Amino acid sequence: MLFAVIPPRGGRPHPIRVAVLAGLLALSSFTALALDFPLTLGQAQQLAVARSRQLNAQDQAVTAAREMAVAAGQLPDPILKVGVDNLPVSGTDRGSLTSDFMTMRRVGVMQEITRTDKRQLRTERYDRAADKALAEKATTIAAIQRETAIAWLDRYYAEQMLAVAVEQIQQAKLEIEATQAAYRGGRSSQADVFSARSALAMADDRTSEFQKKLKNARTTLARWTGDASDIALAGKPDIDSIRLDQMSLETSLAHHPQIAILNRQTEIAELDTRLAAANKKSDWTVEVAFQQRGPAYSNMVSIGLSLPFQWDQKNRQDRELSSKLAMLEQSRAERDDMLRAHVAEAQIMITEWQSNRERATRYEHELIPLARERTQAVMAAYRGGKSSLRDVLAARRNELDTRLQTLQLQADAARLWAQLNFLTPADVVNKDMP
Template structure:
């Protein structure tokens, strides 16, 4: 029989070499770390949250100051009829007054109000850390999605070249009387199916490039650099519970709880009313003495159990609400992280099984069917079926690696940059199959 194809591994190696050569002569490659830095540098949300924290700190200083004094100017007891009407100097009771009033807010109240804005500033910083974690996760997942879509496209193109050789072999056998026309159509059908997968993958790759460009901008036009090792993570699985309090989502909820506590503290201190002191100078006509008045004002809570007490109770209830939400979110987040870890390890084990068993077996079946066909002892349909299974197996392996990479990105971005909590874990070891 006519030789029909080069070994699948040789095609993949050749395609990889061609891709490496093209990348080395083109633009600088965009690595994952570079993509993360670019996404952080161009993020307006991070800048907005930084400004929000700065605004809250400015308000903390302002809230710690006493209210400005009030200036009051008045004309009292002006006659409006009789011989002294509209005269400001003839009647002894007519006075031109200037007064200054100051509210004497307690230092404890001012400190409580200032602390409330400090907590708000800390919450804005926590929100920035949470936004940064989300940005890094989405950027990493977009980068990895494009990386694996390109790998899948390269694999399909290599397999498409092999399938094209299969058509040539079937046509040659048909012309030489060693094969049937059905074999030619079967080979062409196999190529058409690969072409359809190629078109589908090209569309998915275009979407992945657009998704990456949303985070890194024009740098998404560059070729991608080598992928990082996806076989190890920085998160210490044995310390997940203790590390939960450091996660941006939980820190954000904790800061919201602290804001609620600060507002409850203000409500508690507001139960004691503030005094106000007023000094007034009154000027009368030249024949009369000028006068000085001192006034002290104090609000009178007439129904504290239905006003101040209820406001305090409402604030304390908000504190309890925030605490319960934080604790529930901590439990849910802990379970979610443990689930990601288990799924990631399972995927790594399955990938080892693919590499050690499924793909070699599929390749051997293809070689055996091809050898039988070349020797005249097997039909072309068996070769096509074996090749289809091998293609599906290789594509399934890539999809599984994509899923594992997405889980890796979620776990890796849980640890804030520059805050490694443990040494990198060893690669996930496959269990015995």
């Protein structure tokens, strides 16, 4: 597979392209190591970006706009004109090209002289279209990184939850054995045996649910990373911090790729407005022709100059300019509204992310230890004949449920972290490489 950095018209590669190319160059060394080392989040994102066909398509859109920028700055093609003037159609000279002194064979060239400012504006418009395509590419990279991170984290926490569910099955099997032994020894009732079996069936059912979630998570991750989705995952990333500046969200989100797209669209609308204003000044057309007459007469040269007559500017050129001004205001309003929407959405996600982290920390440091101590206390009471087996099963289920709730809160916080941290493209080149 061949990859190329397409430089803009100024000759300097765009930083997003440089980052993507560097990731692709690092990909070969990563592929050689992928089977021997766990898959980190950064490596998964590298693979997803490298495998994306959409990014290649957007590179072609940039190239197309750059090429059109050059073409738009040129004068229109000259027009070759040939013909016969004043050919007799009656009388003795009918159909003759040389008998009548007025008959001329003509060959000429006509050239429209488009104003320099118009051609420059057209060039700038396509340059801005290329910049917009680059902003769209940045949006795609951010989306790939974000969705890959979510898929990676979903698989990570699905595996953690499945491990807890498997542990619950193992404990349920041990409880069945202990209950049956107690029943044979007369220390337990048949109802306790049925309760233990019911607990195992419920644990099996929960395990099936987590197996389904893990399978779906693997499928989603494979959509981004291909065969690498089967590799074991490395440790989870630090989700306690985000790249957004929470104190100045509006300033931070002004660099959001979707806002960048609307900024480029606004620049295009501004150029369209300036071009509409420039169109109020007509372009000249120059024509030069050589006219050949019969041998007895002199040949001639004609020179002509034409200029469109804008006789109804208020209903044509002025209306076009008004339309472009309205579209410019529309673009500005859409940009401002989207920025407000992103700020509000990000603030809500930050609040939920912080809340989930706080709750997960409370579960991990307070509720899980309390549930574990309760299980130990009930077990001690059961051994002393002061508690029933049902109490023991309930305590153990509560402990496992608390652990699962902790993992779910951590998973929810991690998803929000991925959505917040990859609103803009992140440099994941060589990140987390073993």
